[in-house]
Amino acid sequence: MIPRFKLLRASALVLCCLPLWLSAHAADKYPDKPVRVVVPFPAGGGTDTMARTLGLALQQALGQPFLVDNKSGATGNIGTEFVARSPGDGYTLLVVPNSLAINKFLFPRLAFDPQKSFKPVALLGSSPVVVGVKASLPVNSIQELIAMARKNPGKLSYASCGSGSPQHIAGELFKMMAKVDITHIPYKGCSPAAVDAAGGLVDVVFNTVANIRPFVQTGKVRALAVTSAKRSALAPELPTVQESNLPGYDIEVWFGALAPAGTPDAVIARLNAEINKTLARPEIRDGMEKISYEAVGGSSKQFADVIQRDLERYGAIISKANIKID
Template sequence: MKRRGLLASAVLLAPLAVKAQTTYPTKPVRLMVGANAGGGTDIVARMLADKFAEQLKGTFLVENKPGASNTIAADLTAKAPADGHTLLVATNTGQAIAPHLLKLSFDPIKDLTPIGLVVSVPNVLVVGASVPVNSVQELIAQMKAKPGEFKYGSSGVGSTQHIAGEAFDMAAGVKGVHVPYKGSAQAHLDIIAGNVQMMFDTTSSAMGQIKAGKFKALAVTSDRRSSELPDVPTLIEAGLPGFDMATWYAVYVTAGSPPDVVARLQAELARAVALSDVQAKLRGLGGEPGNMSVEQFARFNAQEYERFGRLIRDANIKPD
């Protein structure tokens, strides 16, 4: 089932109040984040920490553990005591992509229990303002006419931007040159300077450059248009059927945590994401707030793991 079907058909089915058999939390809860402070994952985590603290009358602390494609934080969560007091705020980079590229000492499917989807943010295909193309079809024609000359930046090998670029190459029958950076901001500078021509960035990251006229937005990579870029077509509309590549943010807990605590966390996350101020902040990131049921997200999580694994194998992507 496509993400659109899941998002459109699902409602926040988790009950708004689940009485745990024991008081929770009984000590400070750690929210592990596999990225630096100030980025999208960190913003989501700190927002959730504030809401959980209000709702559960406890202490929730964000801990940034960047590195290894977001998997250091996941590893710490997977190996934490299974008492529900260590949570992971993660993206598909760490949960569905990196496990197929790195040798990990934990299993992201077996060792982490999904709590729920927070938000899904579409990526947007952008080119520098000086690149002489104004549509996806013009870009494809140029890339076919000048093989090997078009470079696309990303925030690193194995990032969603990188995988989106590889998927685009396969779908369009072209071959771009991947240029990895340590973050989107560095890639932006080279695109503006004309050293790199294009990028598949998140809407939240690219929006400032688009509004400033330094990037041209050619298409969004999700299966429907972004509310932040309503006049920009999807890649599906632009002639690449089935292209669906978004960056999603979700919460996990150490596998084996008490079922009543897991259920309480799932209910409280659903409650938090439904709040109007949270919805406004998530939409401000250019995203669509999650509204999958617990069961739907568990299936989606497993399906994304398999989907990205196939993409990585088909594109023969290797770690640096």
């Protein structure tokens, strides 16, 4: 006969270890059916392109289809909420930009929490915002732009990709740190904002590398700097805003993969490992650079830290600048 206390202790040990065994077992089998990759924006954009590149590579590595499902609407919130409500089994993933961190402060009644509702899988890529000016504006550096703005408060205008976009936040942070008054003009998308800057309808533009580059090459827009903390391989000739006597200025657009909360840790680890292998492939890195994104990668914890950092920063900027969705 086994003493009762020993039997209870053994049972408790089994129950304690069971979740770990189930998690490891899930990863051994995973994936054994197609995986849905939700993109909360329309097809054809940067997030969609990132997801499709990732999905094809994971399909080749893991032997199951990774099918992109575009669920757009409400500035990304519809698709994001769909994933938050999905089973935590690893068969529904989310690929999303840093609107995940921004929208918390723009939509106070969200049905999901950017941290509690998800488990970060991996950071996929990033891109700086480019600060440019129309060709006729007589400034050639961030310092000269600040000097002109200070001499002409409220007279200069800047275009962003839309209210609440990372480019808008980059512009407002610039105004705060440089202590200048520049009128914000929100556009419905990065492309029309870049077109109007090239046409001289706005003085300054905060936009993506991909949208600004063609107009820089034709001389219709003069690029002054990138907003990232370090110079970007996507535009190595451009200094950072930090180098222009604005230490601490740092805004980037990032893209990451997440899974619903409750997804087994072993499945997250499996996906993270495969994503990092994918991002290390030269053809993937080169392909991402061609669409103006740098491959990042790293651990799930590192991605979680980026989300936490941006929640703290964006919340403060949005509150101080009183940013609202039009």
